[in-house]
Amino acid sequence: MSGRRSRPRQSSGTTRISEDQINDLVIKLQQLLPELGDSHRSDKVSAARVLQDTCNYIRNLHREVDDISERLSELLANSDTAQAALIRSLLTQ
Amino acid sequence: MASADKPINTDVPEKDVFALHFLQSLSNLRRQNAFNSPDDTTNNRVKKIKKAAYVSMARAAGGTNRLWSRALLRRAAKENNKVVIFSRRKKRVTWLRRSNRRDPVDAERLRNLLPGGGAMETSKLMEETAHYIKCLSMQVKVMQCLVDGLSAK
Numbered sequence: 308m309s310g311r312r313s314r315p316r317q318s319s320g321t322t323r324i325s326e327d328q329i330n331d332l333v334i335k336l337q338q339l340l341p342e343l344g345d346s347h348r349s350d351k352v353s354a355a356r357v358l359q360d361t362c363n364y365i366r367n368l369h370r371e372v373d374d375i376s377e378r379l380s381e382l383l384a385n386s387d388t389a390q391a392a393l394i395r396s397l398l399t400q
Numbered sequence: 401m402a403s404a405d406k407p408i409n410t411d412v413p414e415k416d417v418f419a420l421h422f423l424q425s426l427s428n429l430r431r432q433n434a435f436n437s438p439d440d441t442t443n444n445r446v447k448k449i450k451k452a453a454y455v456s457m458a459r460a461a462g463g464t465n466r467l468w469s470r471a472l473l474r475r476a477a478k479e480n481n482k483v484v485i486f487s488r489r490k491k492r493v494t495w496l497r498r499s500n501r502r503d504p505v506d507a508e509r510l511r512n513l514l515p516g517g518g519a520m521e522t523s524k525l526m527e528e529t530a531h532y533i534k535c536l537s538m539q540v541k542v543m544q545c546l547v548d549g550l551s552a553k
Contacts (some may be wrong), residue, residue, distance in 0.1 A: 356508035376450040382550040
């Protein structure tokens with residue numbers, strides 16, 4: 308196979324993804340994540356919008372992890388009875 | 401390849417799997433006296449808890465089966481100066497990154513947010529993103545339960 312060493316611009320098509328294929332994938336992403344919002348069920352929703360919403364969702368989740376970690380840090384540092392409360396709270400879920 | 405209709409599996413383990421892993425990480429931290437040492441600043445404590453959260457999530461949800469969890473665990477091990485050995489899978493070559501530049505800007509942003517996203521194919525990126533978001537939501541729920549349980553006296 309010649310041209311293996313050069314940058315594979317003309318590869319078998321697996322690395323070059325067309326607009327349609329991206330749209331298909333994004334629609335699939337939308338189906339996999341219904342929590343992104345049911346208001347986007349319409350057909351006209353663009354791939355860019357879904358991707359944007361996904362990015363925002365991930366950023367929000369990261370921020371939530373930050374906030375919760377801070378509160379956990381305060382709570383766990385306070386006393387040793389926190390250990391018992393820890394176990395207790397998770398056993399009563 | 402892109403038109404293959406394989407069913408994508410983005411199932412996520414039950415909540416208690418996440419809880420168990422997170423508890424284990426927390427108790428490890430406690431054993432290292434991360435919570436009681438007076439010279440440890442609050443920021444360090446928060447950072448340790450955050451790291452424990454991400455690592456335990458990666459272990460609970462994906463282990464070595466998911467690209468994002470592998471990237472997370474690898475990153476965490478690098479911070480600890482540990483050597484991580486993963487079983488050799490099909491290695492994603494770096495030139496893949498260059499050909500992915502044809503993606504729209506938003507896909508690029510998504511790549512930056514997802515651990516290990518820079519080297520994934522676009523189709524894999526979508527699947528990994530969905531799984532990552534589900535696991536992250538579960539982890540947040542577990543941590544919130546913990547906070548509620550600890551603060552309700």
